[in-house]
Amino acid sequence: DRTDHPHAPPDPSNLTVRKAASSYWVESSNSTDVGYYATQAYYSIHSNLRARHPGLLLExxxxxxxxxxxxxxxxxxxxxxxxxYDPLSNRRAFYDASHVLPAAMLETYVEKWPTPRIENFLYMLRSGMMGWLTIMLDTTAWTPEQRKAAKMAFAVYKTNLRPLIRDADLYHVSDRPDGIHWDGLEYFDAKKGRGVLYAFRGSTQTESIHTFVLKGFEAGRSYQLHFQDHSAPDQKVSGRDLLSRGVAVELSWPLSSELIFFEEVN
Structure with missing residues (x-):
C-alpha cells in the first residue's frame, strides 16, 4: 500500500485499492507525486555522478x-x-529527434546489415554518421575492400563531418525516410561558408537520380561542390541555383549514398 515509501506515502483519507487481474493498484490524491520524485531521484543520480567524475560521459x-x-x-x-540499428531505422530516428535536439547529442549504433556491394556498405555506415556514431559489429569480419572504405569514411567523419555536426545549421531537405524513395539531410555553416548534403537512394529500381533543393546559402555567392564518391564531377554553382534549382544526385545502385560538400569561393 506504499506506506513504506516515506517520500510519498498515500493519503489515508483518499486511498483506494483496485484489482486488475492478479495485481493490486493503490491510488490516492498524491499518486502522481511518485513519478515526480522518481524523476528527481533519476536527475540526482546523474548530477552526483557528474560532480564526482567530471570527465565521465553519460549516455x-x-x-x-x-x-x-x-x-x-x-x-x-x-x-x-x-x-x-538498421540504416533506415537510424535515419528515421535521427530525422525525428533532430527537429528538437542538438545533432551532436544523437547517437546511432551501426549494426551488421546485408552489404553485397561496397555502395551498400557505405550506405550502412553513413546512415549512422549524421550525429554521434557508434559501431556495434565485428569489424574483423570486414573484407579488405570494406576495411579500406571504412578507414576513409571514418577519416571523413572525424575531419569534415564532425565540425559541421557540432557547429552548423541542420536542414531537413526531404520527407521522413521511407527506405523506398530518396532522402537527404543538409548541414550548412553560414559563418564559414561550408556544408554537406547527405544523399541516400532508397530501394526503388526506377529512381536513379534525385534533385535536392538546399537551404542556408547566400544567393549572390558561389560555392564549390565536391562529390565524395565521384558520382559527378566537382563543380562551381551559385547560391541562387542551389536555393532554387537545387543539386542533382545520380546513383547507379539502390540502397547507396553520396556526400556532397560545399565551400564558398570568391
Missing part, C-alpha cells in the same frame, strides 16, 4: 529512444535514440 538510453526529453538532455551528454 541516455531512455526506453529505446521513446522517452527522449529535455530533462534528460539537461543531465546527460548524448542519447541512444533507437533500439533498432
Amino acid at each position: 541516455i538510453c531512455n526506453d529505446g529512444g521513446r522517452m527522449v526529453d529535455f530533462g534528460s538532455a539537461a543531465h546527460g551528454d548524448y542519447f541512444s535514440i533507437t533500439d533498432t
Whole structure:
C-alpha cells in the first residue's frame, strides 16, 4: 500500500485499492507525486555522478529512444535514440529527434546489415554518421575492400563531418525516410561558408537520380561542390541555383549514398 515509501506515502483519507487481474493498484490524491520524485531521484543520480567524475560521459538510453526529453538532455551528454540499428531505422530516428535536439547529442549504433556491394556498405555506415556514431559489429569480419572504405569514411567523419555536426545549421531537405524513395539531410555553416548534403537512394529500381533543393546559402555567392564518391564531377554553382534549382544526385545502385560538400569561393 506504499506506506513504506516515506517520500510519498498515500493519503489515508483518499486511498483506494483496485484489482486488475492478479495485481493490486493503490491510488490516492498524491499518486502522481511518485513519478515526480522518481524523476528527481533519476536527475540526482546523474548530477552526483557528474560532480564526482567530471570527465565521465553519460549516455541516455531512455526506453529505446521513446522517452527522449529535455530533462534528460539537461543531465546527460548524448542519447541512444533507437533500439533498432538498421540504416533506415537510424535515419528515421535521427530525422525525428533532430527537429528538437542538438545533432551532436544523437547517437546511432551501426549494426551488421546485408552489404553485397561496397555502395551498400557505405550506405550502412553513413546512415549512422549524421550525429554521434557508434559501431556495434565485428569489424574483423570486414573484407579488405570494406576495411579500406571504412578507414576513409571514418577519416571523413572525424575531419569534415564532425565540425559541421557540432557547429552548423541542420536542414531537413526531404520527407521522413521511407527506405523506398530518396532522402537527404543538409548541414550548412553560414559563418564559414561550408556544408554537406547527405544523399541516400532508397530501394526503388526506377529512381536513379534525385534533385535536392538546399537551404542556408547566400544567393549572390558561389560555392564549390565536391562529390565524395565521384558520382559527378566537382563543380562551381551559385547560391541562387542551389536555393532554387537545387543539386542533382545520380546513383547507379539502390540502397547507396553520396556526400556532397560545399565551400564558398570568391
